[in-house]
Amino acid sequence: MEIMKYAIQGYEDVAAEHLLGIFGNPIKHTLSPVIHDTLSDALGLSERYVPFCVEDEDLSRCVKLAYDEGVLGLNITVPHKQHVMESLVDVDIAAKTIGAVNTLVRVEGGYKGYNTDMPGLAKALETEGIALKDETVIMLGAGGAARAVAYMCVSYGAKQVYIVNRTYAHAQAIADDMNAFAGKAVVQAVASEDYKSIPDGKYLMIQCTSVGLHEGDGMPFDFGDVFYAIAKAGVDLIYNPAQTPFLKEMEKLGVPAVNGLKMLLYQGILAYELWNNLTVSETLTDKVYLALQDAIYGKKRGDNIVLIGYMGAGKTTVGKALAKKLGYEFIDTDLYIEAQEEMTIPDIFEKKGEAYFRALETDVIRKLREKTHCVIATGGGLPLRKENSDLLKEVGTVYYLMADADTTYARVKHCTNRPLLQCDDPYTKIQAMMKERGPVYARACHIRVRTDHGTLEEVMDEIK
Ligand SMILES: Nc1ncnc2c1ncn2[C@@H]1O[C@H](COP(=O)(O)OP(=O)(O)O)[C@@H](O)[C@H]1O
Ligand SMILES: O=C(O)C1=C[C@@H](OP(=O)(O)O)[C@@H](O)[C@H](O)C1
Ligand SMILES: [Mg+2]
Incomplete structure (x- = not known):
């Protein structure tokens, strides 16, 4: 296949029934193969994902070539997200409004362009319990990604969005387009020197600049602690490093601090669903997220399998059977x-009390750090x-x-x-305990099943 001439080093000989890939430049450090190859392996699909290094002048030729040679789907990244639209037979309305395409799907006669960055970020925020409806938002930066973020805020019903940027005109251009799309003035551009014009309040702050990517970087804008303290949650599009100075500041304030890795995850999941016309389960999504974390930050846990969850979820039963099988x-x-x-457990509770039992649990889990090849219920x-939950994540x-x-x-x-x-109304107790414990289990686990x-x-x- 001629398109393979553009594959980056290490991918030249990839063979599969169907090819997926990404066009960009530079593209060597993309993590997308981790996402898509993990999905294909888990689903048993013969698909491989290849990074292609494509120069500006080759873009339209490469899009055509990929289509003619049967490439099933493509991602598009920097610097081609805008220009690629000229080479497509159709562009989805959201992608058109954002002005950027990151996903190409095969249709009759060519590729159709989509933008999964935007719904990817929305999904990431939803999983973190961050709602956009009626929210007041401050976006920091008006670069490439900011258009998708502004579009997301508007289309998910944010009440007011301020885009703070050094170059006012860039923020203004995004605001104009988004307000035209919304049919009302939702988005307002703010020059960085005028940041004090933003009214007092509590804001969802979304960090869209590249400040924080490099060692020694500080805050995106030098506005001082008082400004950042108006955040009620902070989102940074950067995922490497896992914690930027901006996110550290959010943690210090004690508000939710979310990095960009889940956005990367969900834009990939959504693209894969479009290419293959299927729905990726919650369990598989979690597995891909873990694979991404391992690839970026390194794997830091033992090879044990640890099962957590509410009483009756099957930890003991599944654990025993799984250990036997493996x-x-x-x-x-x-x-x-x-x-x-x-x-017995009822005797320990009765004679020594629950606190005593809980202390024993912590002792056990400490000892289990030494173990390998165990299934632990x-x-x-x-x-x-x-x-305990921090220890569990080290154990396996x-x-x-x-x-x-x-x-x-x-x-x-x-x-x-x-x-x-052992109470009068166990059903109601189960419901109440599940509601309280559910979010704790979700935070304590790597993968939901x-x-x-x-x-x-x-x-x-x-x-x-
Ligand atoms: N996947 C499953 N399907 C059907 N029944 C199950 C399943 N997992 C567990 N059970 C049943 O539920 C009950 C409680 O399971 P258990 O393994 O003791 O849960 P846990 O250890 O999470 O409290 C047992 O009677 C078990 O047979
Ligand atoms: O949920 C709990 O607090 C408990 C769960 C029980 O284990 P199972 O989840 O295996 O039933 C056991 O440790 C004890 O009764 C307390
Ligand atoms: Mg049990």
């Missing part, structure tokens, strides 16, 4: 504690202590087994070995 040692922290104390309350890959309240109740209603559910649909075998397949 030839791993099985450890259940409840059984471990019962053996060590020579007492935890007791349902073990990850609730932050210290942490899977959060999830089942809804009805399934859980059906599974545990006749059991007498869970002291916390449902156990209320499908067989034990299917649940195990999801895990490895």
Whole structure:
């Protein structure tokens, strides 16, 4: 294939039934192959993703070549996101308004352009519990990515958006386009020297400049602590380093601080869904996210499999079966504690109290750091202590087994070995505890897996 002449070093000999890829320049450091090859491997699709280094003058020729040679889908990155539109048979309305295309999908006669950066960021924010509807937003910077961010704010119903930029005209150009699209004045450009004109309030702050990418970088604008303290949450489009000075400032303020890795993740997932006309599950999305984190920041955990989740989720049952299947040692922290104390869990709760039991759990998990090739089922309350959940993430890959309240109740209603559910109305207690613990489990895990649909075998397949 002639298009392979543009493949970067290391990818020249890639072979698969279908090719995916990315056009950009420079393109050597792209992480997109991690996203898409992880997806193809997990789904059993014969597809490979290739970075192509394409110069400006070759862009339209390469788009045509890729189409003629059957390339299934492409991402487009810097510096081609605008110009590529000239080489397409159609452009999605959102991409047109943003003025940038990052995804090409095969249609009759050529490629159609989409922008998945924008919904990717929106999805990333949603998973972090950050809503845009009726929100007041301050965007820092008006470069390439800022157009997609402004469009996202407007189309998800933000009340007011300020774009602060050194060059006022760039912010103004984005504001004009977005207000025309919205049919009202939602977006306002602010020259950086006029930052004090932004009214007092609490804002979602989105950092769209490249300041923070390099060592020694400071804050995007030198406005002082008082300015940044008006943030109620901070989002940085940068993901490497994981924590920019801007995000450090947000952490210091104690507000949610989100880097750009989930945006990278979801723009990729959405592109892959468009190319293959399928829906990527929550579990697989989590696996891709973990693969990305490992690729960028390095893998820092043991090779154990750790199962967490609410009572009755199946930690003990799935854990035992999985260990057998993989030839791993099985450890259940409840059984471990019962053996060590020579007492049952209900007896420990009754005679020594819950606090005593929780301290034992922390001791156990510390010891487990030495282990390898183990499947570890935890007791349902073990990850609730932050210290424990941090330790678990070192011990191995942490899977959060999830089942809804009805399934859980059906599974545990006749059991007498869970002291916390020996009450008059266990169903209501289950609902209340799940609501409280759910977000803790979600934060404590790497990968979410449902156990209320499908067989034990299917649940195990999801895990490895
Ligand atoms: N995937 C599953 N499908 C059907 N039943 C399950 C499944 N996982 C667990 N169970 C049943 O639910 C009950 C509680 O499971 P258990 O493994 O003790 O949960 P946990 O250790 O998370 O509290 C057991 O009776 C078990 O047989
Ligand atoms: O959720 C909890 O706080 C508990 C869960 C139980 O383990 P399972 O989740 O395996 O039932 C056991 O550790 C103890 O009864 C407390
Ligand atoms: Mg158990």
